[in-house]
Amino acid sequence: MIDPVTGSRLQFALTTIVHIIFPVMSMGLAPFLVYFTWKDIRTGKPIYEQLRRFWTRIFAVSFVVGTVTGIVLEFEFGTNFAAFSTTAGELFGGPLALEGMMAFMLEATFLGIFVFGRERVGNALYMVSAIAVGLGTWLSAVWILIANSWMQTPRGYELATENGQTIVQLVDPVAAYANPRFPWMFVHMQNAAVESVALFMAGIGAYFVFKHHVWAYPVEKIGFWEATLKFGLLALLITAPLQVLHGDLYARHVVETQPQKFAAMEAVWETDSYVPEYIVAFPTSIQDLLDPRAKDIFGIGIPGGASWLASGGDPQATIQGLEEFDGPQPPVAIVFWAFRIMVALGFWFILLAVWGGYRWWRGELLEDDLLHKALMVSTPLGILAVELGWVVTEVGRQPWVIQNVLRTSEGVSPGLTAAEATMTLAGFAVVYLGLLALYTYVIVRIIRAGPPDVNGPELDGPAETPTSEVQSDD
């Protein structure tokens, strides 16, 4: 049996880690779909109809799986974190309620028209539906991040006693909800979602381009995949540099507002100045892996780099070490390595963007097989980077669920038994991993089936020959 605290934490981690994949797909696809729909309506070119219809299928599956996994989260605060919900409900419940009414409703209703209604409604309402769905997905992020940013940097509240329990009471809504952390999180998250989908599109496009142009294996409607690769690459060129640049500024905000988290990200134990930044860190022992300490770790350090990062340009700046904070520390190893891998991926994506952009400019995009392979490998890596970023954000805030207000261990439902927690954790492990496998299977099938047939001039590429994979499944 797993104790209720550990069980609830693992369950919440599992359910959020799986769930976030689907909103990342839908939020990231939203701007592409708005654009494809607009171009489809305005130009009537078959390529845009294909892009719209193909990516709408991926969007619809992501949205459905995102809905069913997300409803669980809506209730998990109550089932597993009742003490947190009682304490923080007054500040935390409002954004969740407004998210449902303002964002989720907009998204779910217009999705019906967007997915099923092309033949039923006129161009104007169809375009409105595409925008409403996209806006809905992004507004969801607004409210969720308003709630989450308050947990990172709580403001605008007072502690009060109600029904014999200590609760946080809202006193200044502007301070609480217009939280300085919010814009950092929102820009970083939304850009990451678009970047993840850009990598996804570029990777899949590269696979078919590689198959067709490098392996000379005829791929039907290759023009569609070339366009997919180019749209992905173009979006990556915009988002990849922005993500790293913005992430750097965001880290400075974390230093100011959550120094304990930043110390964990850098594994700095003693307060020091002129702290190096280990761009590349190699664990040379199990000890380094499980209990990294910046001073002992073998790596390539930029002298004063971490100080420079923390202060925004002063390599001599002092960084507060973990030893300065009383009580339990965040699990440093998880935060330190997750942060490092995320940053490394961020730079890798810039390299990919520049490499692909250069080849494109030289007119060699379709021939560079090494680039194709690099893009294929990177197809899911944007989503991985998002997951790691959230690990840094959420694990780095531990032991607090609300920074300096409430410990995570104190937030768990008091009446929860070990048997109940173990049972649902086991259930979720099976169901959510099953869902993930099923989602992957369906997405792969959609990709294999390829873009739909549309009326209009043939796209460049060979005559249609259905591939064996598609036929064998039907």
Added chain:
Amino acid sequence: MTDPASLATGPLFGLPLADLWFGLLFFIFSTFLFLDGFDFGVGALFATREDADEREQLLSAIGPFWDGNEVWLVVFGGAMFAAFPAVYANLFSRHYLLMFAILGALIVRGLAPEMYEQRHDAAWQRWWGRAFVVGSLTAPFFLGMFTANWLLGATTIVTLPGLVVGLAVVALTVVDGVAFLRLKTRGDLREDLRTDGYRALAAYLVLVVVTLGYVYGAAPALRSSLFSTPVAALVLATLVLAGVYAAATRADRYYVAFGAAAGLVFALVGIVAGLMYPAIDRAGGLTVETAIVSTLSLNLLSIGAAILLPLVFLYFAILYSAFSGPIEAGESY
């Protein structure tokens, strides 16, 4: 009212906001149970249809709607969290396994139609078809159990009234589903469904009578509320609406039958709310007055809901009018 300081001192316009939110919460719950209820009913009726084309029609009927319908449950959870945080925390943690049973059933129900359409081989569709039926039957059953346990302040998962109300809600969703499908289909299917509607309605009425009998006999704390004007009126309304539903179904007055089905759902949830008030979580010892969130948060929430809920109804109006009338030939899920 725009001065933030005044928002913290008293309720907006002096309104009885705690009671209004109690009402709104159950209104949202009714809306969910009515709208997603017909989706559940369609899922249950899916089991009675063998023909692939008819099954396809059932899925097409709810295709554009079910996701939006289900979001009313999300809004219900959010509204309860925001307006009555202590109830949200107590109630859902007390009914821990039942909550996850509901959520699990909703996962299966939501996923199944989407998966069903992904492949067209018989084995795949048979299994996802079954999953759709199971999810559509268990979700309302567990929701009914939850509602009864909530009302009666039960602390165990399986209770006799829980089982009865669970079955009643399943029957009600079939009543609801028949009314919806008779709007959306034509021909033999539409004719056949009529009998399903009568049977489900009869089962529902019997189960409601059993439930009310149980409340009268075994729940003395609620007995006096049973004869209060609103509850008695809603019980009477249930009988009238049942009559209207049956007559309208017989006379092929599709919209009238659909409206009566909606009325039955709102009456049932209204009866539950009427019996519960002024408590909101009997087992947790919470009343509407003690559980309501403090003034400033409540005022902000009320302003938000007053602006947003009418917009939500507008979205639904646009969606339902875009897909009004029977499914056209060739329209697929």
